[in-house]
Amino acid sequence: MGSSALSExxxxxxxxxxxxxxxxxxxxxxxxxxxxxxxxxxxxxxxLSKTAYRALRATITRGEALDLPTxxxxxxxxxxxxxxxxxxxxxxxxxxxxxxxxxxxxxxLAPSADGTxxxxxxxKELIKGEPDASSFPSGGMRSTFEAxxxxxxxxxxxxxxxxxxxxxxxxxxxxxxxxxxxxLDKKTPLLRSMEAVSKQAxxxxxxxxxxxxxVFATCGPEQEYFLxxxxxxxxxxxxxxxxxxxxxxxxxxGQELEDQYFGTIPERVLACxxxxxxxxxxxxxxxKTRHNEVAPSQYEIAPVFENANVAVDHQMMTMETLKRVAPxxxxxxxxxEKPFAGVNGxxxxxxxxxxxxxxxxxxxxxxxxxxxxxxxxxxxxxIRAVDRWxxxxxxxxxxxxxxxxxxxxxxPPAILSIFLGDQLTDIFEQIEKGPAKSTKQGGTLDVGVSVxxxxxxxxxxRNRTSPFAFTGNKFEFRAVSSGQNISFPNTVLNAAMADxxxxxxxxxxxxxxxxxxxxxxxxxxxxxIIKEHKRIIFNxxxxxxxxxxxxxxxKLLNLKNTVDALPQLVTKExxxxxxxxxxxNEREMxxxxxxxxxxxNKTINIEGNLMVLMANRxxxxxxxxxxxxxxxxxxxxxxxxxxxVQAKKLLxxxxxxxxxxxVQTDLLAKVLDHSSSASAFAHAKYMxxxxxxxxxxxxxxxxxxxxxxxxxxxxxxxxxxxxxxK
Numbered sequence: 182m183g184s185s186a187l188s189e190x191x192x193x194x195x196x197x198x199x200x201x202x203x204x205x206x207x208x209x210x211x212x213x214x215x216x217x218x219x220x221x222x223x224x225x226x227x228x229l230s231k232t233a234y235r236a237l238r239a240t241i242t243r244g245e246a247l248d249l250p251t252x253x254x255x256x257x258x259x260x261x262x263x264x265x266x267x268x269x270x271x272x273x274x275x276x277x278x279x280x281x282x283x284x285x286x287x288x289x290l291a292p293s294a295d296g297t298x299x300x301x302x303x304x305k306e307l308i309k310g311e312p313d314a315s316s317f318p319s320g321g322m323r324s325t326f327e328a329x330x331x332x333x334x335x336x337x338x339x340x341x342x343x344x345x346x347x348x349x350x351x352x353x354x355x356x357x358x359x360x361x362x363x364x365l366d367k368k369t370p371l372l373r374s375m376e377a378v379s380k381q382a383x384x385x386x387x388x389x390x391x392x393x394x395x396v397f398a399t400c401g402p403e404q405e406y407f408l409x410x411x412x413x414x415x416x417x418x419x420x421x422x423x424x425x426x427x428x429x430x431x432x433x434x435g436q437e438l439e440d441q442y443f444g445t446i447p448e449r450v451l452a453c454x455x456x457x458x459x460x461x462x463x464x465x466x467x468x469k470t471r472h473n474e475v476a477p478s479q480y481e482i483a484p485v486f487e488n489a490n491v492a493v494d495h496q497m498m499t500m501e502t503l504k505r506v507a508p509x510x511x512x513x514x515x516x517x518e519k520p521f522a523g524v525n526g527x528x529x530x531x532x533x534x535x536x537x538x539x540x541x542x543x544x545x546x547x548x549x550x551x552x553x554x555x556x557x558x559x560x561x562x563x564i565r566a567v568d569r570w571x572x573x574x575x576x577x578x579x580x581x582x583x584x585x586x587x588x589x590x591x592x593p594p595a596i597l598s599i600f601l602g603d604q605l606t607d608i609f610e611q612i613e614k615g616p617a618k619s620t621k622q623g624g625t626l627d628v629g630v631s632v633x634x635x636x637x638x639x640x641x642x643r644n645r646t647s648p649f650a651f652t653g654n655k656f657e658f659r660a661v662s663s664g665q666n667i668s669f670p671n672t673v674l675n676a677a678m679a680d681x682x683x684x685x686x687x688x689x690x691x692x693x694x695x696x697x698x699x700x701x702x703x704x705x706x707x708x709x710i711i712k713e714h715k716r717i718i719f720n721x722x723x724x725x726x727x728x729x730x731x732x733x734x735x736k737l738l739n740l741k742n743t744v745d746a747l748p749q750l751v752t753k754e755x756x757x758x759x760x761x762x763x764x765x766n767e768r769e770m771x772x773x774x775x776x777x778x779x780x781x782n783k784t785i786n787i788e789g790n791l792m793v794l795m796a797n798r799x800x801x802x803x804x805x806x807x808x809x810x811x812x813x814x815x816x817x818x819x820x821x822x823x824x825x826v827q828a829k830k831l832l833x834x835x836x837x838x839x840x841x842x843x844v845q846t847d848l849l850a851k852v853l854d855h856s857s858s859a860s861a862f863a864h865a866k867y868m869x870x871x872x873x874x875x876x877x878x879x880x881x882x883x884x885x886x887x888x889x890x891x892x893x894x895x896x897x898x899x900x901x902x903x904x905x906x907k
């Protein structure tokens with residue numbers, strides 16, 4: 182089967198090359214097509230009355246309530262626009278706790294009394310939908326028989342058109358809540374957290390004389406992913422059902438030559454990227470960057486900054502688009518954090534900042550950051566937020582898939598720390614002793630070639646080993662995983678920052694009320710924050726063993742896996758934080774903890790059962806066939822009077838491996854076959870401590886057998902094929 186998949190992959194590449202060569206596509210101009218399928222501000226202005234347009238914009242920009250007459254006007258304009266583009270259906274598109282998106286399609290068709298039909302779409306249908314909530318994860322908030330759930334239109338994220346082969350659907354981004362009003366999704370807490378951080382940030386800005394009334398969290402997530410030939414994908418049960426390879430011997434060549442990173446993009450891959458980008462441009466996703474990543478067959482797509490809520494929706498659209506477009510080119514897009522052992526896994530660097538309603542980036546340091554008191558206050562607040570809530574931040578990116586990345590020499594460590602760079606570190610070191618008086622400058626870089634320009638040099642280098650790094654005018658949360666919905670990490674970031682800014686505002690307001698001068702009060706506050714929270718700042722090698730020891734001395738948390746990390750969500754302090762800012766109440770918080778545990782347990786259980794299946798149905802039959810061939814070879818050599826020493830040695834070693842595989846497969850099946858009435862957390866500990874080690878041991882043996890089995894006899898596509906046949 183492995184050889185067959187390779188032949189089909191080669192044929193797929195050949196046939197695609199011929200087709201592509203004969204029918205070269207004409208690329209669209211990105212500026213001309215950008216947002217053409219989006220009911221954005223320009224279309225709103227064209228199609229709505231001035232009154233309705235102003236009311237809608239006030240809702241979007243200032244959070245003002247939208248009345249039903251305005252909703253009716255928006256719904257009518259929205260339907261007319263969609264129908265003109267061929268839409269027959271609409272869907273309330275939401276993000277349940279499954280981590281992916283969900284949708285229920287309804288047609289615009291409404292029967293009339295004379296037996297005909299008309300297109301109809303009213304404000305109440307735009308504002309509210311009612312999907313069945315009983316079958317979505319609720320973490321105990323809803324019983325199976327309690328089915329009612331509501332989708333609520335999110336006017337801050339514009340509707341868009343999904344063009345598919347046989348029609349067009351109007352997609353309306355929505356929140357998803359239960360009949361009791363509790364959040365059953367990922368969008369609702371994010372929107373609440375953005376309100377919370379805005380309120381506290383505005384308090385601080387007013388102390389510096391700003392007239393801003395709203396502050397927005399902004400985000401720009403970099404998406405890493407793998408593309409492999411679909412013939413290989415369909416021949417791997419583990420990729421189909423688990424998203425990662427559960428068996429697979431290390432290939433002779435991996436990423437050690439460092440020749441993949443930023444290398445020439447393969448033609449078929451580039452064509453796939455271009456079509457995916459064109460679709461994303463049309464629905465208003467501002468993708469900017471594409472390139473080869475470190476591992477073979479690994480790539481990246483990255484957008485520019487935008488409102489965090491819209492960025493999350495766009496990120497989900499990006500993942501769905503990549504998955505949808507890849508098969509058109511005979512490829513499969515893998516978004517798992519670790520599809521292939523032995524090469525880098527995939528992450529999703531979450532670039533996060535705050536911006537006021539006038540577009541000012543509150544984490545932009547300016548030319549002389551030591552003089553920029555407002556920037557220093559917001560930066561210090563980030564330092565406090567990450568140190569104070571490092572456990573919850575770590576839990577926000579915990580999953581069975583991410584456990585394969587974090588802590589390895591390819592991804593940030595499981596220990597949360599902040600990289601500030603030489604310039605800001607120097608400034609905060611000055612602040613610790615008193616007011617900062619200078620800013621390190623990078624100067625210029627002369628590369629020593631007369632025809633090349635002298636380059637402006639940054640004041641410090643970057644640090645790719647840091648899980649939370651300042652990168653010029655934003656912080657990059659690098660520990661987020663590739664397949665993850667980024668709502669929750671951003672929700673936690675916003676919550677932590679709201680708490681930090683609240684604390685800052687309280688202290689500064691109190692100082693000013695006593696008649697203290699602002700700069701003096703700020704200086705004292707900055708010194709206090711840096712003294713209390715400087716332990717979280719680390720600019721060195723996060724991969725090193727020395728850092729783990731140093732982090733221990735600093736009493737930073739080292740939560741090495743999901744089971745260690747998730748309890749941080751339900752500490753008294755964490756529950757109080759989210760409840761205080763009305764982001765998640767205690768029940769909603771505990772529900773998420775239970776859902777994340779359940780997801781971990783189910784993921785490990787699925788992978789364990791898949792390994793047993795693959796060992797018994799794929800690897801063992803192939804190994805027994807080859808074992809039989811070896812035995813026959815020994816017998817034939819003996820009959821011919823030749824030496825059987827080497828053949829016997831090979832047979833003996835191979836037989837031991839086959840026997841070991843049988844024993845380990847039975848052991849894994851045994852530990853999987855258990856009933857537990859214990860808590861979800863106790864069950865997760867069992868999964869981590871019993872099933873995961875049994876899976877790891879079985880994999881080592883299976884991979885050893887692969888290395889000794891002839892290629893033609895091996896039933897699965899190998900790493901050297903999947904990663905390098907492009």
